Amino acid sequence: MRTGVWLVGARGSVATTSIVGGLALRAGLAGPTGCVTELPELRGPALPAFADLVYGGHDVVTTPLCKRAEALAAAGVLPGRLVAALPDELAAVEEELRPAPTGATQAVRAVAATRDLIGFRDRHQLDRVVVVNVSATEPPAHPHPGHADPTALRAALTGPQEVLPASSLYAYAALEAGCAYVDFTPSTGARLPALHTLAVERGLPYAGHDGKTGETLVKSVLAPMFAMRHLRVRSWSGLNLLGGGDGANLVDPGANAAKVESKQRVLGETLGYVPQGETRIDFVEELGDFKTAWDLITFSGFLDTRMRMEFTWHGCDSALAAPLVLDLARLTAAAHAAGEVGPLTELGFFFKDPLGSPSHSLAEQWGRLVNFTRGLHAGHGGSDEHAG
Amino acid sequence: MRTGVWLVGARGSVATTSIVGGLALRAGLAGPTGCVTELPELRGPALPAFADLVYGGHDVVTTPLCKRAEALAAAGVLPGRLVAALPDELAAVEEELRPAPTGATQAVRAVAATRDLIGFRDRHQLDRVVVVNVSATEPPAHPHPGHADPTALRAALTGPQEVLPASSLYAYAALEAGCAYVDFTPSTGARLPALHTLAVERGLPYAGHDGKTGETLVKSVLAPMFAMRHLRVRSWSGLNLLGGGDGANLVDPGANAAKVESKQRVLGETLGYVPQGETRIDFVEELGDFKTAWDLITFSGFLDTRMRMEFTWHGCDSALAAPLVLDLARLTAAAHAAGEVGPLTELGFFFKDPLGSPSHSLAEQWGRLVNFTRGLHAGHGGSDEHAG
Amino acid sequence: MRTGVWLVGARGSVATTSIVGGLALRAGLAGPTGCVTELPELRGPALPAFADLVYGGHDVVTTPLCKRAEALAAAGVLPGRLVAALPDELAAVEEELRPAPTGATQAVRAVAATRDLIGFRDRHQLDRVVVVNVSATEPPAHPHPGHADPTALRAALTGPQEVLPASSLYAYAALEAGCAYVDFTPSTGARLPALHTLAVERGLPYAGHDGKTGETLVKSVLAPMFAMRHLRVRSWSGLNLLGGGDGANLVDPGANAAKVESKQRVLGETLGYVPQGETRIDFVEELGDFKTAWDLITFSGFLDTRMRMEFTWHGCDSALAAPLVLDLARLTAAAHAAGEVGPLTELGFFFKDPLGSPSHSLAEQWGRLVNFTRGLHAGHGGSDEHAG
Amino acid sequence: MRTGVWLVGARGSVATTSIVGGLALRAGLAGPTGCVTELPELRGPALPAFADLVYGGHDVVTTPLCKRAEALAAAGVLPGRLVAALPDELAAVEEELRPAPTGATQAVRAVAATRDLIGFRDRHQLDRVVVVNVSATEPPAHPHPGHADPTALRAALTGPQEVLPASSLYAYAALEAGCAYVDFTPSTGARLPALHTLAVERGLPYAGHDGKTGETLVKSVLAPMFAMRHLRVRSWSGLNLLGGGDGANLVDPGANAAKVESKQRVLGETLGYVPQGETRIDFVEELGDFKTAWDLITFSGFLDTRMRMEFTWHGCDSALAAPLVLDLARLTAAAHAAGEVGPLTELGFFFKDPLGSPSHSLAEQWGRLVNFTRGLHAGHGGSDEHAG
Ligand SMILES: NC(=O)c1ccc[n+]([C@@H]2O[C@H](COP(=O)([O-])OP(=O)(O)OC[C@H]3O[C@@H](n4cnc5c(N)ncnc54)[C@H](O)[C@@H]3O)[C@@H](O)[C@H]2O)c1
Ligand SMILES: NC(=O)c1ccc[n+]([C@@H]2O[C@H](COP(=O)([O-])OP(=O)(O)OC[C@H]3O[C@@H](n4cnc5c(N)ncnc54)[C@H](O)[C@@H]3O)[C@@H](O)[C@H]2O)c1
Ligand SMILES: NC(=O)c1ccc[n+]([C@@H]2O[C@H](COP(=O)([O-])OP(=O)(O)OC[C@H]3O[C@@H](n4cnc5c(N)ncnc54)[C@H](O)[C@@H]3O)[C@@H](O)[C@H]2O)c1
Ligand SMILES: NC(=O)c1ccc[n+]([C@@H]2O[C@H](COP(=O)([O-])OP(=O)(O)OC[C@H]3O[C@@H](n4cnc5c(N)ncnc54)[C@H](O)[C@@H]3O)[C@@H](O)[C@H]2O)c1
Ligand code: NA
């Protein structure tokens, strides 16, 4: 099952770490730590092997991939020895990176993007391609009548207006090319009626939103803990300090708002009420790709006794995100192969703001993921392919 | 379903908080925060109502219960207004507290304890009594041939030797009186072959060990988080600072060792390997009943990138423990009524060192607890009683 | 040396805690913990004794002082037993509280305030009165030509415009009444050329700004530590979470900005460069009068090795501020008596944003304070009075 | 002023970092971050320039210095580029490293060590040599009559017994060779009457003990802060988690005890009373040369309100220690040149357990250091040499 992994934002930190890591895994130079699809509960024949993954992508910048990888190595995100050991493999991926499409109308740009995807699939004789958005977070989208259905959308795109935010235009292009779409960011992506309908018409699955890698990951186990113990969370405040490209982008208030909102959702939905407090994101360039998040939780227990918990998370965002990008590509490819259509709500485990969001509890999301993946493996007739 | 709650260590912090809280709930003066049996997932007809609970117990000290309650109020563990509002109810419980039995041999003391239990049950026309051990933690027990079976045990108890640690002698007396036994401490309790056999012979359930209220509670959601994300925990170190009676007792190295070992187990069993680091407990009198625990976790992710997390837990141990004591009494009474016999492994949710311990993951334990309790409610023929 | 302590914002948390504490000290019901003027290095004959302090003040609200004190006791800021033990003393202070002056022009209001101060001084035959501003923090003042000198100011005040922010109007009234003025807040207070000139003309001292009680206090010892060790602070980020009246007021962006700016100053001036990062203040009602501040400091050492420190400060703002208010009143009264005129730069120890600010290092400020106070004691001819 | 820096434990982490850093500074490849003698307050003509420092030392192991440096670079303690850039310089130092002396009696070994020192001084035509002990921490010394005076000591050393711990034997050898001695460890070193007398007889200065680099450094500013604010510290508990050679050595209970005691002293002596709580050191191999210390401080303020502070220090011990080793060598050499004799109590700034210890407050220690160093510069007649 030869599978393409097409990364939007392919020269960014997350994408570069995913590519170097995927190549290193294929070459046997690194182990699968952080890849959940390599856990015993999830491994199995339905998933494309790391050896079957081929990488390509779009980006608006042109920094060579190996330069980006070296910079990440210097920053401690990646081991430099891996970058040094994979020059040919990285050069081959470089060949498959394309500039973000240009053109007078969004329709023209979408056609160009679709063409890039089809070319990639044909050139490498891929069974299918998964498009994963790991580009910079956008501000929330402006409503537009063209969002309502595919026909209205197609008409609107030919006009001079910016009908879709970039993430949705990539999603549209992916669906038009017959590719599944995963959004690892809080951007709009495929979350518009027109794109949902299109995905269903084309028989394609999509997944998202916003990879759950740090503070929210911890929240998704701590909030259920308080709930299961019938403890009342009175306030939950958080501060996320981060540098890196993603951090710089979040200096933009719109992007910051989108991200913060996505982070807060887990609490209200898990606890059944919204405790006081806010989550903030601040850009501190010097922290680079390592993020420090601090959270203070005050709660009351029996007879209203007041207690508190605080935690500090010091994580490397790209190192946490990259293996999940590979997991999502493998799982979405398998779902596509199995005929799954529309939002993959079973992948909520990976996301801060999961599509359909039946639960934000990591344990429940894990249960659903294990069942879903077991179903994929069970339904997998093929005998020739194996994971990892 | 009139149910007795017999507390061993009845004048201690946990017991006193349980009693005051249970009485306050009955009187409608306090809400059920912290009581998991009042969550929608667990409520139901099989559980004795708070109004059906009657309290009694043993202790080696004679501090009046209301003095102890006032001291806890002054320390911020309990609201003073509750103590002030319940003088008659507390006096009634005081009537049901007995000194720890004395006598030349353990056999004599066991008989006395059994007699206390039967008297309590008869006096109050209770359907059944649950004995809950919340007395001071003991050092690990010394092996003795009498631990092998009930016959050997009975013979040995008549001799001059201390065959059983106190917790096990109370468990023995409970079983002889036809009472279920719950151990909220890390002490030996019913965990001896002779006592297990006796419980089975008498058709009685038992539960334990060591209420999971603080650092270990947090561990039981964080360790699975790392496991589910395939992150490698490299070290996990912890320091627990606590005052109060329990803290003072832990200055004894034997008791401390028992407690520390019970705390460490969750990691190895959840992760499948034991990370570096140790958990320590230090007595700091000035902290009183509020405990501060700090944990540092270092872990590696994709391509071995090193990351870290730390948390501080600042909890009131007695306020966390007391509602669980009430929950355990209600659940164990219902299990007894339903004919459950032997170790109640489905109650692992409550314990650091659960009997049978199929999993230390809080979420899995929760799932088992919900199923078990649903079974109790479903099998509950009775129509006259309702929880809470 | 009978001394009046006139509190602007007299029914607020800081003022109420200062009054209850000052009365309790006088009555021998509490010790001087937190009062730096009772340390051996500072005690001495120049300072008015606690028994010589008489309290009064202005406020815009009318909540009875003892109600406010009871509320603070319920919140854990004050021991309830003190409030219960001092009913007459509190009633006597209540008699000396006045509504914030009203009137058509600021000139009219200033006259009314001056009259309140003179009446207070006369009624109690006070040697002098110190006015301490502990009212809500204001937004930064708007420039006005009347700020330039006393003559321009007097003229402008008679017009319909709000020439002075409230804190400066109180400072003006204080100076007109011959009273020294201390500003415990970040508001403008006496920091206008017109008011400085007036103070000098009248031979009065003034002090400020913004009591240093929490995060900034810690900063004022940690920043010098990094400097003395030649370690390079790369970033310093902080989050202050607070409830209480002061927290609520800081929801106002103007007040918040004034406060945040005052907090940041210490770093740049101590280190000689401004590290990255920001200090934020968030209102979390549920935290009440207890504030939690978290700071992350990243720094580099020898050969640029990167290191980090974080701290959490969990303090009761009013309990930290109140003894300093009493200290400032005593010291400023002694300075007034000693003929000190203009800004008391030697009191920088107490402030986040000290007048004249020669140094933000707590240790250096301490040195200056000790010398200054020694000078006051040395110059103190009187034989009849003693501190504490 | 050509100055030898003779390191006991020359192949350890601190020594290697000192050597690489000192060579890098000389070569202009690194800046003086972390070197306090390069601060404007301390710089000046009395100190030997980095270009004037020549390195040598003793060690019991034979790992090549450059291998050790490479290992430290791999662990993130040193930049690898520096090690790569200084091969010849490191080889030259390697030539000056000697095995720890062997021989049947301590007298024989002392003579051998003295001979090593004299050879080093002669070979490099050094004006003087400072011996700095950075070898593994020893358990506290056993008392012996030979410790009383030089004559008794000389006699005892010729016997078969271990009269002196290793650190003291090195100190003895240093003094016999006419070298000043600095002890950066908590070991006994020159702190014996016999060695003190010998130092005075020979006109030599000595300094120590135990470099103040992490938790204790922070304590030495925070404890004075609480004292200056008249806040009552109720408990101060700490946990130090460290890997590396020093950490491994501290698994030995004797060494651990020596270190812990040295850490506790600062509190009692600064506050005037000993708060509850203990400081612990645990070895966690995986943490390598980076140490994490966590401290919890509980304190009470005005009217006994309870508050708390906690901090986490995440420092690279060797990177913090190495520049201080260079500072101490420079300052001690200048003191020796200036005729200072006996314990250099003015260097308390550098130590956890300073000789003579008039104060543990970092700010006061800084004041004394600045004065002392100014005196050295003032008394420095020479015109030809300049620092740095
Ligand atoms: N790292 C994590 O843990 C994590 C978690 C959740 C979500 N995310 C999201 O993943 C995304 C990537 O994060 P990152 O750290 O790699 O950021 P980054 O800034 O390093 O990379 C983003 C890349 O997207 C490119 N880009 C921007 N606009 C584009 C466009 N219109 N078309 C194509 N490329 C475009 C940029 O040139 C850049 O190379 C962000 O949106 C972030 O919010 C990351
Ligand atoms: N509070 C928690 O969060 C928590 C969690 C897990 C386990 N526990 C365990 O619960 C127990 C009680 O804790 P606590 O804080 O109430 O302690 P405590 O010291 O306040 O109370 C213990 C009581 O047991 C009594 N006692 C001692 N030996 C006895 C004996 N032989 N017979 C009868 N009574 C005896 C003591 O007199 C005392 O009144 C401890 O073993 C503790 O380890 C508590
Ligand atoms: N508590 C601390 O640690 C600390 C430290 C530094 C500065 N401060 C400052 O001290 C001040 C008081 O803090 P608080 O916690 O007591 O706040 P608070 O809100 O409890 O009290 C402020 C009082 O001022 C009164 N007030 C408002 N406007 C007034 C006016 N124009 N005239 C007279 N009274 C007026 C209010 O009615 C209120 O009673 C704030 O400005 C705060 O920023 C406090
Ligand atoms: N790094 C810090 O921040 C710091 C602070 C205060 C004190 N110290 C002390 O500095 C010392 C060195 O620390 P480190 O991290 O470099 O330890 P390390 O274990 O890396 O180095 C110690 C070296 O001493 C050598 N050694 C042991 N016994 C010896 C002997 N008898 N003669 C000669 N050499 C001997 C060892 O072989 C080793 O090479 C320790 O005592 C430590 O407690 C370090
Ligand atoms: Na913390």
Ligand code: NA
């Ligand atoms: Na922390």
